[in-house]
Amino acid sequence: MDKTSLVQQVLSHLTDTLHQAEHAAQVAHETATHEENIAENKYDTLGLEAAYLATGQARRAEAIRRAIALWRQFRPRPHDAGQGIALGALVCLVDAAGQQQWLFLGPDGGSMKLACGDQAVQVISTEAPLGQALLGKCEGDEVTLPGAAGRQVFEVLWVK
Incomplete structure (x- = not known):
């Protein structure tokens, strides 16, 4: 059982998820700023809703970037039976x-x-x-x- 291989799989999965979140944020931003979505009255909220969505997706992407940074630094150690279960087990x-x-x-x-x-x-x-x-x-x-x-x-x- 190679823990380094598991870490690489996690990084690969997080990288794919980051690309998806970045794409979703870009699409939401483009929707929010598109000229056809300019509010014509106070009930026309498509642009505002898309802006909120873009902000949420950007925050999600940033959280994934932080997780990637943590996993890149992570080096699982061999299990020490005297210490019990710990990070990396x-x-x-x-x-x-x-x-x-x-x-x-x-x-x-x-x-x-x-x-x-x-x-x-x-x-x-x-x-x-x-x-x-x-x-x-x-x-x-x-x-x-x-x-x-x-x-x-x-x-x-x-x-x-």
């Missing part, structure tokens, strides 16, 4: 039904699913509720999360 959880779930703890902005061979790996930050619950845990420990349908209980199967 690749974790396998199992629930009461025996369903396994692979997680990769990374910096903010990386919530996504990746493929690692034929296995799906969910990328989460240590700020996410599950990420926080995992910090410091070791193989064999239980992790409990409150949920809308009651508590969810997982066992840490392995950590790399």
Whole structure:
């Protein structure tokens, strides 16, 4: 299991998402400033709405740029069993039904699913509720999360 490969997949996904957000911001800006969208009365708000959308897309693009910067600096370390789960850990959880779930703890902005061979790996930050619950845990420990349908209980199967 190569964590560097996972980081590269995250960067690739974030870069694609950034291009999409930048394009959406550009289209919204062009709509907001197009001469046909000049308000003719106080109820004609298409240009104003497009301007709000352009601003939101620009903010989204900036947040993605910050996430890319964090992930470019991120160097996952090998797991230290004495320290427990930490940023950069690749974790396998199992629930009461025996369903396994692979997680990769990374910096903010990386919530996504990746493929690692034929296995799906969910990328989460240590700020996410599950990420926080995992910090410091070791193989064999239980992790409990409150949920809308009651508590969810997982066992840490392995950590790399």
